[in-house]
Amino acid sequence: MTQEDVLSLNGPILETREVTLRFGGLEALNSLSISVEPHRIVSMIGPNGAGKTTLLNAITGVNLPDDGDILFRGQSILGLKPFEITALGVNRTFQQTQLFSNMTVLRNVMVGMHPRTKSGFLGGVLHLPGERREEKKIKERAETLLERFELLPKADWMASHISIAEQRRLEIARAMAGEPATLLLDEPAAGLNIRETEVMGDLILRLKGEGQTVILVEHNMHLVMGISDWVIVLHHGSKIGEGRPEEVQRNRQVVEAYLGT
Amino acid sequence: MYALIIFGLPLFLRNNYHLMVLNVAALNIIVVIGLNLLMGYAGQISLGHAAFFGLGAYLSGVLTTTYGFPIWPTVILALVVTGIVAYAIGIPTLKLEGHYLVMATLGFNVIVYIVMIQLDAVTGGPSGFAGIPHFRIGDFVFNSDRKIYYLFWGISILVLLLSLNLITSRVGRAMAALSHNEIAAKCAGVDTEKYKINIFVISAVLASLAGSLYAHYITFISPGTFSFFYSLQVVTMVLVGGMGSLWGSIFGTVLLTLLPELLHAVKDYNVLIQGLILTGVLVFFPEGLFPGILEAWRKRRVVVHKRSVSPGREP
Numbered sequence: 001m002t003q004e005d006v007l008s009l010n011g012p013i014l015e016t017r018e019v020t021l022r023f024g025g026l027e028a029l030n031s032l033s034i035s036v037e038p039h040r041i042v043s044m045i046g047p048n049g050a051g052k053t054t055l056l057n058a059i060t061g062v063n064l065p066d067d068g069d070i071l072f073r074g075q076s077i078l079g080l081k082p083f084e085i086t087a088l089g090v091n092r093t094f095q096q097t098q099l100f101s102n103m104t105v106l107r108n109v110m111v112g113m114h115p116r117t118k119s120g121f122l123g124g125v126l127h128l129p130g131e132r133r134e135e136k137k138i139k140e141r142a143e144t145l146l147e148r149f150e151l152l153p154k155a156d157w158m159a160s161h162i163s164i165a166e167q168r169r170l171e172i173a174r175a176m177a178g179e180p181a182t183l184l185l186d187e188p189a190a191g192l193n194i195r196e197t198e199v200m201g202d203l204i205l206r207l208k209g210e211g212q213t214v215i216l217v218e219h220n221m222h223l224v225m226g227i228s229d230w231v232i233v234l235h236h237g238s239k240i241g242e243g244r245p246e247e248v249q250r251n252r253q254v255v256e257a258y259l260g261t
Numbered sequence: 262m263y264a265l266i267i268f269g270l271p272l273f274l275r276n277n278y279h280l281m282v283l284n285v286a287a288l289n290i291i292v293v294i295g296l297n298l299l300m301g302y303a304g305q306i307s308l309g310h311a312a313f314f315g316l317g318a319y320l321s322g323v324l325t326t327t328y329g330f331p332i333w334p335t336v337i338l339a340l341v342v343t344g345i346v347a348y349a350i351g352i353p354t355l356k357l358e359g360h361y362l363v364m365a366t367l368g369f370n371v372i373v374y375i376v377m378i379q380l381d382a383v384t385g386g387p388s389g390f391a392g393i394p395h396f397r398i399g400d401f402v403f404n405s406d407r408k409i410y411y412l413f414w415g416i417s418i419l420v421l422l423l424s425l426n427l428i429t430s431r432v433g434r435a436m437a438a439l440s441h442n443e444i445a446a447k448c449a450g451v452d453t454e455k456y457k458i459n460i461f462v463i464s465a466v467l468a469s470l471a472g473s474l475y476a477h478y479i480t481f482i483s484p485g486t487f488s489f490f491y492s493l494q495v496v497t498m499v500l501v502g503g504m505g506s507l508w509g510s511i512f513g514t515v516l517l518t519l520l521p522e523l524l525h526a527v528k529d530y531n532v533l534i535q536g537l538i539l540t541g542v543l544v545f546f547p548e549g550l551f552p553g554i555l556e557a558w559r560k561r562r563v564v565v566h567k568r569s570v571s572p573g574r575e576p
Contacts, residue, residue: 115450124430
């Protein structure tokens with residue numbers, strides 16, 4: 001399946017067009033174009049410093065590209081602020097988990113529902129009936145999410161007191177609370193053991209089964225090759241190959257980039 | 262329980278001076294709760310709250326006394342004007358990450374102070390502004406410390422309750438999120454700039470409210486009350502009470518308002534003892550005195566609990 005085929009089917013949900021992003025003299029992204037079709041797991045691999053996380057930062061509005069365009073559902077999201085991009089339906093996790101560590105597990109997920117709820121200052125200050133109803137809804141939905149991610153028994157724990165694997169799951173639960181159309185996962189298996197990584201893989205597959213589009217940045221090749229529908233290989237900010245997992249594994253350039261020969 | 266103590270207390274106080282100190286404490290509580298929302302929930306510090314306090318006081322005082330404006334609507338007007346001024350300061354400074362607000366508010370405080378002194382045709386200059394009318398509702402005039410006590414503490418409890426509501430709401434959660442981890446809050450969909458500015462405006466408006474109440478209570482205002490020193494005092498009250506703990510703010514404010522009065526007996530060592538207490542709090546209870554004490558008490562209970570029963574789940 002070529003890129004043109006994908007476009008003609010139903011169009012990509014997320015696209016970057018010749019995105020260049022420099023940090024000082026360093027080109028972290030070099031005229032990078034990628035295309036992500038919906039309801040797939042698309043993985044980004046490449047050695048450290050290849051620009052994988054920078055790409056996620058560019059997509060989510062954390063870093064502004066110097067050149068190029070980023071489209072979500074065919075509309076440019078370039079220059080939008082992170083919260084606006086999240087509100088549109090792009091949600092992410094972080095390489096180093098960025099939880100609200102002084103909050104409970106439940107409250108972390110409740111914050112994630114922020115863009116899908118609307119009570120304001122007045123409702124909050126006066127606890128108006130509409131606000132109470134919405135709060136109840138937020139709490140119920142957050143609990144449902146925790147149950148799905150097997151975190152419900154720890155709902156009242158401080159986020160900093162649960163295990164790494166649980167923190168990784170919690171971050172995904174928080175992102176899912178925003179009801180994203182595209183979920184960006186930045187090394188969700190980092191710091192996990194083999195068993196926990198398997199659980200994480202099953203979880204991501206389950207999300208895909210529910211129709212979730214997932215962009216995965218991951219170093220664990222076993223995980224990437226096991227669950228991805230499409231793999232994009234980055235090296236020095238450029239795309240050096242892409243394809244189905246088995247195709248990418250046979251790609252000579254990819255193997256060289258990894259082995260450094 | 263808290264309200265009961267507050268409203269029962271005056272029955273045991275014969276001395277008007279004691280009531281006056283408590284009335285000032287109630288006003289400080291209003292300022293400090295507002296400032297704590299900013300410091301504890303938006304992660305920003307203002308060193309210009311005396312200026313907002315002063316803006317409220319002078320706007321209410323001058324407009325009602327010199328221009329004959331009705332009192333209550335003028336208080337509201339002062340709130341709105343202060344809110345607009347705070348918004349104008351907040352927009353450029355809070356869009357930047359980091360502590361630019363500190364410098365902006367510090368500068369603003371100095372400017373407001375100088376204007377109060379220099380604009381003596383309107384403000385009375387350094388010698389102050391007198392003859393401000395008392396609050397009244399119909400024929401009932403709030404002209405005694407006792408009447409004011411109920412009014413001020415009533416308002417301060419209301420401010421506390423509404424603020425507690427706010428921090429347990431969706432907006433409060435977003436605020437807490439942005440103060441813990443701004444980048445995560447942004448990516449979770451929180452418009453952090455908007456919330457920081459809104460909290461700053463609310464915080465300034467509460468200081469303005471306290472200022473208006475002060476003006477119509479004391480009926481005399483002078484620039485000295487609204488100097489940078491007061492800004493520092495309220496920041497200290499927030500720190501001692503504990504950032505992010507609204508009940509702690511009440512505790513810290515009452516403690517630091519009463520402390521100088523209690524230390525009158527040892528006049529010469531007053532400043533020294535205050536300094537020691539502040540240093541001690543910051544060294545031993547960096548989270549604030551109130552949360553620190555709560556934590557120590559909780560730990561003791563856990564220890565006792567562990568000795569008697571098998572250890573329970575401890576998050």
